[in-house]
Amino acid sequence: MATKFQPRLGDYFRFVTQGTWQPRGTDYEINFGDIETSGATPNLTDIERYSREFAEKTLARSDTIQKDMTLSLTVMSLMREVAQMMWMDADGDLLTQAAVTAQTKTFSNLKVGRIYDLGHVNTSINSADDDGSVPVVFVEDVHYKHNSELGKVELIAIPASATKLVMEFDAAEIDAEDDIAVYGGMAGQGVFGTLRYYGVSDIGQNFKIEFWNVRIKPSGEISLQGGDDYGQVQLDVRVYADGTKPDKFRFFKVTELKN
Incomplete structure (x- = not known):
């Protein structure tokens, strides 16, 4: 059967990104390194009204009363900033010892x-x-x-x-x-800052995605003994609103990249 409209065969996409981390209170970003997987899950809580003005109760209205978002992040690169997330201590303490x-x-x-x-x-x-x-x-x-x-x-x-x-x-x-770092395991409630993704794919549209205010902590088990493959750190990211941003962009902002 003939198509009714011109097929859109040039709009496929494949998300490939580089991520950066900006610790809270700093003016610089750090390359996250090799990110194996990452995904975002929006969570909306609605109230609904089913009208009784019909023969059967009929959905008449929905209103969102709560919004939040979580991200998953699996990182293959273990630099000091990722270690801070894994051990939940971003104080930056260093080992000292008198001779x-x-x-x-x-x-x-x-x-x-x-x-x-x-x-x-x-x-x-x-x-x-x-x-x-x-x-x-x-x-x-x-x-x-x-x-x-x-x-x-x-x-x-x-x-x-x-x-x-x-x-x-x-x-x-x-x-x-x-410069020998020491960490207090679970000394904090996670690590806070700004998480950004920069699209680098050769297939389809790329974006810059900026999560202004997030908390990062380990997601479940912290592997203390590796298997037969490279190690990875699994992280849970909680997205908070940033009251200094315009209301529309209070959670995060997405900008198209042309190159």
């Missing part, structure tokens, strides 16, 4: 396979023995493994007659220049 020299730590309950904590990080071992009148020496990589970054010692063998291990160590100073 120590010739500090000693004694471990009495010795057993092969146990891991002992020196109480500092970025450590270097000066000596390891049983502190006896004739010291029995513990040799690194023979009797113990030392992880400097963690400040941990794993016992892999115990010298004959040794009943305790006394370690003398130094620990390096750590300050803001070392």
Whole structure:
């Protein structure tokens, strides 16, 4: 059968976007990196009136009394800003540690396979023995493994007659220049800011989409052990109105892109 109208074969589309994040109170955006999937779900709550002026109750009117929106976001790139969303702490705290020299730590309950904590990080071992009148020496990589970054010692063998291990160590100073982030898990209620999408597809119309005021937090389980594929972070995004914007654009604004 012949078509009634000219077919529109040039209007197919495929949404492909790059996303950016602007933390609340800043004047810059950060590339979100590789976004696997993302979607937006508008939620409208209506009241309805079914008129009784007909033989059967008939829908006569609907009015929306509530609006909100949620977004889902699956990110394959784990930079510091995404880590803040995952751990729910955007305070930007950094690890600090005062340097120590010739500090000693004694471990009495010795057993092969146990891991002992020196109480500092970025450590270097000066000596390891049983502190006896004739010291029995513990040799690194023979009797113990030392992880400097963690400040941990794993016992892999115990010298004959040794009943305790006394370690003398130094620990390096750590300050803001070392730039080691620390997070308080669930310290906040999520991370707040502006989320933007920029269309980059070669198929169909592209848009710039700006969500002015959102909260981002983990969506369900946080994977702490990966499988056989690249890791991903699944995030839940709640969209709030921005009272500084014109009423029409209070939730978000969509602008066509020509290039």
